[in-house]
Amino acid sequence: MSAFILEMNNITKTFPGVKALDNVNLKVKQGEIHALVGENGAGKSTLMKVLSGVYPAGSYEGTINFEGEACHFKDINQSEQLGIVIIHQELALSPYLSIAENIFLGNERQSRQIIDWQATYAESRELLERVGLHDSPETAVMDIGVGKQQLVEIAKALSKNVKLLILDEPTAALNETDSENLLQLLLELKQQGITSILISHKLNEVSFVSDSITVLRDGQTIETLDAHTEKIAEERIIKGMVGRELTSRFPDRHPDIQETIFEVRNWEVYHPQQSDRKMIDDVNFYLRKGEIVGIAGLMGAGRTELAMSIFGKSYGKRISGELYKNGARIEVNTVAQAIEHGIAYVSEDRKTYGLNLIEDIKRNITSANLKRISWASIVDENQEIVEAQALKMKLNIKTPTLEQLAGNLSGGNQQKVVLSKWMFTEPDILILDEPTRGVDVGAKFEIYTQINELAQQGMAVLVISSELPEVLGLSDRLYVMNEGRFTGELTKEEANQENVMRYMTGSEVEA
Ligand SMILES: Nc1ncnc2c1ncn2[C@@H]1O[C@H](COP(=O)(O)OP(=O)(O)OP(=O)(O)O)[C@@H](O)[C@H]1O
């Protein structure tokens, strides 16, 4: 038998107006961790959907060989039967069901048509043990964080006797600890003989964990790097991805900071369900025109809760405190009022709060500010195209047409549409929550450049990011948050990885 468990040859896949894959070749060795990297829209997710039967045989050209056999999958069930399991970019668990129910959803443990709960829980416990998750299998999925949800997805894959595990950006939404755990788990599964394909934009992880790295660019295979013959540095991968060296990760910044435009005083927020649980505790801060301010903190520190509670009280109960704009007190009780006062919030969860997947790109961009392109309540559709086109160019959104549904865009390009949408509202105060999640290295630079430009135009920008290098690289000033409170405020000069970490973990509290 060949050393390759999987061989995909000359795969070509076309969507209306796009050749997503153009004669792609991918060879994966038995038992290895094979990374698949490339810019947003390069074709990574599409290739894996071809492999797993999401796109059935006949809808693409080329051949697939798995364990030496030619495959013509009609659907995802057929690939799963052979042990090919894909965990998609957007997690697909049912939030209201328990961990155990999710693991065996569609694959129920039953005897005589009745679900065998004893077997379900017993097997779940074993699987959870294998992935290192210590929660009860009866816990509802919505009560565990994204990191643990990834582990549940993997447990689910293991329940199907997986031989080839495909993970599409599993760590995009994870903090550092959860990411490390997940990578460790991949290495353990490798010991047990399971082959994995890992798609990731976090190139440090890729170079840490992979045996081989295949680079896609514009739907074509560029190269496969062997991590055993040479140590593959991030710079080397980037060169393959973008076709040139990337000299700097951050654009030059010459801030022009003016007067205070926005102030939050004595802000307190309680949990929406557990009414005595304080989520935000006496937070005070200010933003100045032209300034980029970062908020650093660990997952669960309360950054998103803070941002959403400010943005028209879209999170939390019993909210108290004051908001000031240009020195005058403002009332912001709804999202509409927030927008009215020039506040915009770009959500970290683009699927739920940012995008309408079944609407086209241009309307997604203009939807939060239709007024700007309407006369007498009628949308000027020509104007809409002009404005949307301008933002598409600015952020380099990869799509053949603005009429494309947002749901058909690649993950990173969806993120750019969400950003465009809020740029279109021309806010005075722009809050960005994980603005570069799932975005490739090159596109990050473009987004940073845009953020700089917005600040240059006088906007006050508040950036929340779990990537410490990103908050440090981007911000003129930085707040650190821990357990619902601000524990430190640092200027760009004062801020570095070490002291921010200390404030983040609460080992240092400001006097
Ligand atoms: N269902 C679809 N209809 C039309 N075009 C599509 C569809 N799915 C993907 N595409 C297009 O195919 C190309 C490849 O997309 P794909 O999702 O594979 O990229 P990706 O490499 O996974 O990117 P990312 O890193 O942003 O997730 C993109 O131009 C995308 O817009």
Ligand SMILES: [Mg+2]
């Ligand atoms: Mg993708």
